[in-house]
Amino acid sequence: MASEQSAAFDQIGRRYDESFVERDAQLAEGAWLIDQLDRPARVLDLGCGSGLPTAKQLLDAGVEVVGTDESAVMLDLAQQQAPGATYLHRDLRDLSDLGEFDAAVAFFSLIMLPKADIPPLLRALHARLRGPKLLQIAMVLGDFDQFQISFLGVPTQVCAYPPDELRQVLADAGFEIVELREVAAEAEPNRLEVQIYLRARAV
Template identity: 75%
Template sequence: MSQNPAFDQIGKQYDESFVERDEQIAEGAWLISQLTPPARVLDLGVGSGLPTARQLLDAGVEVVGVDESAVMLSLAERQAPGGRYLHRDLRDIADLGEFDAAVAFFSFIMLPRRDITPLLSQLRGQLRGPKLLQIAMVLGDFDELPIVFMGAPTAVTAYPPDELAHVVERAGFEVLDLREVEAEAERNRLEVQIYLRAKGT
């Protein structure tokens, strides 16, 4: 299993750091509006369970959350009870069955580009019904760039919006919406985030 020591170290600080999550909450609300419970959603990089897993669970949606950080999963179990939370590599999903939708909010950032396209193709094969996909990334153009995030060293990946759309389309999806928003990700640090909605073809 690929480990994520950065998020084991960051833990609860992750939730406390976020100043603006309005856009992610709006994305969760849109997804709920597209689903008919008991729908099944895969939350890739579920983290602490906030806000998305809890939002979906509160709406009667079944959530399977995958994360590489045991510390974050422990938080998810407390903060978003009722989900099925799995400590495993984000790329290890083949045995999880079918889903009506998959969400990856700021989790693909932690993967190298070479692994994102195969993962998207795998996801496409496991989607049923509405076959919805939502991705949030940070705007950029780099692959496994070493950074320090909240005091923890890690490496991050980002795409320009058009390139992200092409990657998603090549994996068998139709892009429904692609937006850039500016958000205060940490106190006094603004970043541009990309939110993408897609549907399996």
């Protein structure tokens, strides 16, 4: 994640959690993952943000969580709101020294990267998965790269894929798609967006 992106989320801080009117779909994804995992299980929360809802949901289910994020402010919130995980302040593309995981989740974090950086990151994730080798991703529906937006009044850049292109990117990185669904959600008060939730398995 570029430094300007982390600076944006340092500014957003706690307002990130307050902005989400609907998180039912993300909670459903977490519940699905919990059901797939035998204990003990180890999950990487890539771009974990404030720890809500996913890191806390996994921790409450007895799953070991390693959360990475480039925003120190968001990680401080995660320590407060979802204590018990290992939180690391680092670029989300940096998987060095993290070990292996039964699953990895990246909910609305890959959108902060340039598209060119996503395939190599997916291949690196593939190499670190063991056991059920599960990957869950949440993105925003669209077709753009490093597109300038204002999120909660803070300028940042995002990318988005059409569903078929996202499927192909995952397949090229060695993943089999288990399910892909589109969900209309209120991402900020009075702003609807279509979100893509994708479940995959490394093959």
